[in-house]
Amino acid sequence: MKKEIIIKHLGFVLMLNGLFMFISFLISLFLDETSTLPLLYSALLCGIFGVFPLIFVERTENINFNEGLTIVVFGWIITSIAGMLPYIMWGGEFTLINAWFESVSGFTTTGSTILNNIEILPKGLLFWRSSTHWIGGIGIILFVLLILPQAQGSRISIYNTEISSLSKLNFRFKARKIVHVLAIVYISLTLLETTMLTFFGMSFFDAVNHSFATIATGGFSTKNLSIAEFNNLGIEITIMIFMVLSGIHFGLIYGTVMLKKENIFKSSLVKSFIIVMFIGILLVAFKLYLSGYYNWWQSLRYAAFQVISLGSTTGFATQDTANWPIFTQMILIYFTIQCAMTGSTSGGLKFDRVYIFFKSVGKQIKMLKHPKGIFVTKLDDKRIDEKLEQQTLVFVVLYIFTFFMTTFILTALDIDGMTAFSASIATIGNVGPGFQGVSSLGNFANIPDLGKFVLTINMLLGRLEIFNILALIMIKK
Amino acid sequence: MNKTLKIKIFASFMLLIALLAVAGIISIVEYRSLSKSFNMLIQDNYKSIEASKTMLEALEREDSGILLLMLGDWDAGMKIVNYADSVFLLSLKTAKNNLTETNEEIHIKNIENSYSTYKARWKRPIVDTDKQGDISWYKNDIHQLFLTAKISVNELMDLNQTSMYKEASILQEKSERAIMHGIVAIISALVFSILLNFFITKYFVYPISELANSVNNYRDGENKLRSNIKSNDEIKKLETAINDLLQRIVKNNK
Structure with a gap:
């Protein structure tokens, strides 16, 4: 593994950060804010450290998978620093x-905050905060669709299941084209949402920030009350649409835009993803209505927003779910664990794995009935091989083990059970808000420092997928 | 572009200089802003607070003078009242010339108005009139005006005190920020040095030892220098030159 190549690419990551810090600096400079100097200094430091390796490292040949993985894992850590x-x-x-x-919460597109008062932040710093989401979002898309498919037949082959033809495109020859298309899809979605939010009455600054947070499935808002601050149905529906879109495989969105065979309308995964979400919304809405919390229309409105927000791992809020009936909280916890689709800007367990997991469970039950029968798990008429099924089961077990370990550590720090559990699943799933002490309109300020640190490790594990971290450790050895 | 060693060294040091210059400039700007805040704290708010305190004291003395007048002691009463009046007007002038807060001018106007109404009462003779010894006149009329004037001075003092506390907390924040800038600069310089060390070892030291090894290998029987230098700089030129030299020696020996 060539260290200099890794350092050079980490430099590119720093330069991208530097660029967004510089834009934030310009906002602060224009508004004469207290964050002007910190942003300028940070931008210059990122620029200097980004340019430095370019002096020495000559133009290099293509990076291999191991180097790619190292760049991504260290990239996330360096960028968070x-x-x-x-x-x-x-x-x-x-x-x-x-x-x-x-910072980790921003780049991993988790969206959990430690701020009690967000609105006191200078606008330049608020823009930087939202930018961390946007940078993290594009980072994960390029990583999943460009670097991981190189590991053909490897432990991460789940990425090849959904839109195989795109995933299997040779990285070396077509990378530039895919990068362009994905960047265009990502930027277009952001622009479109900004325009729509501005149309529905949000200020341009807030619209840009909320678009950054939505497309990256982050969840940082510029308001203490998140989306509840606006109390505007148009804004809520716009954000809901873009949250769902951002939770879908970007390759499929690309396929739809390019009128390809693999598109969102033909994917059974997307269909199931939407149906599960729809059932979730109805269950939460019925419970809210029957328990007398809101009228039917309000129940549907708040339930839809909250289920989509957590189901897409965004984490925006229009109501404080801490006060909702426990049944609705349980459904929301399910969505927090399930997460959105592979290849989207979301992190965590991923709907694809949950889908394969349940199909596999179904197969096992059939096998109990017919022990000698031969059954195959299928996805869109494609056979899912046994190896992938096993890997998925191992991943699910590892995932559950990780968030239970985090819950144990948090409870050891005297944090109550529900707060500890929901904070663990919300951070490993890169969702953001949990329940009780860290509810949708709350924050993580009261978690002890050690707990906060453990939760950031959780966020990074969720973002980078536990297998990738394991793979990197194996490579190192 | 072929980067020679000279360019690489020059560019690295330029970046290091840029890093240090940026840290230095930011520190200077932060400390200037700190001293400005300190100045504001001392000069602007503290001056007005002191002036307000003197005004309050002068008002109290005037009140004592009025009581003496009510007792019929014209000389002693007028002496105190006139002295206190001059002190009050001097302090009011100081406060008027030190307008630093928003709405401070309105507060000064209030003081001027309430004080002139109050002064108009005690300016008229009290000794040998029906007001001498009239405690209810004092209680219901002049004392009320005295309180109004005092309240308006207190309001000015409150305004400056609040602003002073605010400025003090900003000052504290700024000093913390300045410290953090310093810490970041130190850590950045350290990281830069570690990286520079890595690159110097990788691109300067390693190729030279490679070259030395290949010369040794040549001596031990290889017929060509086989070093693994991929860069396109002076070391590569040195390798080519040694190779040429060796080839020429071999040719001459033949």
Whole structure:
């Protein structure tokens, strides 16, 4: 593994951060805010460290899979460290651990915050905060669709199941084209949402920030009350549409836009994803209505937003779910665990794995009935091989094990059960809000520092997929 | 572009200089802003607070003078009242020349109005009139005006005090920020040094030892220098030159 190539690419990541820090600096400079110098200094540091390797490292041949994986894992860590700089240099509520938490939460598109008062932040810093989501979102798309497919037949072959023809495109020859198309889809979705939100009455600044957070399935808002602040149905519906879109495999969105065979209308996974979400919305809405919380229309409105928000791993809120009936909270917990689709900007367990998991369970039950029968698990008429099924089961077990371990650690720090459990699943799933102490309109400020650190590890594990971290450790050995 | 060693070294040091220059400039800007805030704290707010305190004291003295006048002691009463009046007007002038807060001018106007109404009462003779010894006149009329004037001065003091506390907390925040900038600069310089060390080892030291090894290998029997230098700089040129030299020696020996 060539260290200099890895350092050079990490430099590119820093330069991208530097660019967004510079834009944030310009906003602060224009508005004469206290975050002007911290943002300028951070941007210059990122620029200097980004350019430095270019002096030495000559133009290199293609990176291999191991180097790619190392770049991505370290890229997320380096970028999170760089992302802290504007926060710690600005001060306020940002202690060292708080800045690290906010930065990791941003880049992993989790959206959990430690801020009690978001609105006190200068606009430049708010823009930087949303930018971390946007950078993290595009990062994961390029990683999943360009780097991982190189590991053919490897442990990460789940990525080849859904849109195989796109995934199997040779990285070396077609990469540039796919990068362009994906970047266009990503930017177009952001622009479209910004326009629609502005049309429905949101200020341009808020619209841009909320679009960044939606398309990246992040969840950082510029308001303390999140989307509830606007109390605007048009805004809520717009955000719901884009949250669902951002939870779908970007390759499929690309396929739909390019009128290809693999598109969102033909995918049984997308169909199931939407149906499950729809059932969830109805269950939550019925319970809210029958328990006398809201009238039928309000129940449907709030249930739809909350289920889509958690089901797409975004984490915006229009109501404080901490006060909702426990049945609705349980459904929302299911969606927090399930997460959205592979190849989207979401993290965590992923709907694809849950789908394969349940199909596999069905197969096992059939086998109990007919022990000598031969059954195959299928997805869109494609056979899912046994190896992938086993890997999925192992992943699910590892995932559950990880969030239970985090829950244990948090409860050891005297955090109550529901807060600890929901914080664990919400961070490993890169969703954002949990319940009780860390509910949809709450924050993570009261979690002890050690707990905050453990939760950031959770976020990184969820973002980078536990298998990738394991793979990297194996490579190192 | 072929980057020679000279360019690489020059560019690295330029970046290091840029890093240090940026850290230095940011520190200077932060400290200037700190001293400006400190100045504001001391000069602007503290001056007005002191002036308000003197005004309050002068009002209290005037009140004592009025009581002496009510007792019929014209000389002693007027002496105190006139002295307190001059002190009050001087402090009011200081406060008027030190308008730093929004709405401070309105507060000054209020003081001027309430004080002139109050002054108009004690300016008229009290000794040898029906007001001498009239405690209900004092209680219901002049004392009320005295309280109004005092309240308006207190309001000005509150405004400046609040602003002073605010400025003090900003000052604290700024100093913390300045410290954090310093820490970030130190850590950045350290990381930069580690990276520079890595690159120097990788691109300067390693190729030279490679070259030395290949010269040794040549001596031990290989017929060509086989080093693994991929860069396109002075070391590569040195390798080519040694190779040419060796080829020429071999040719001459033949």
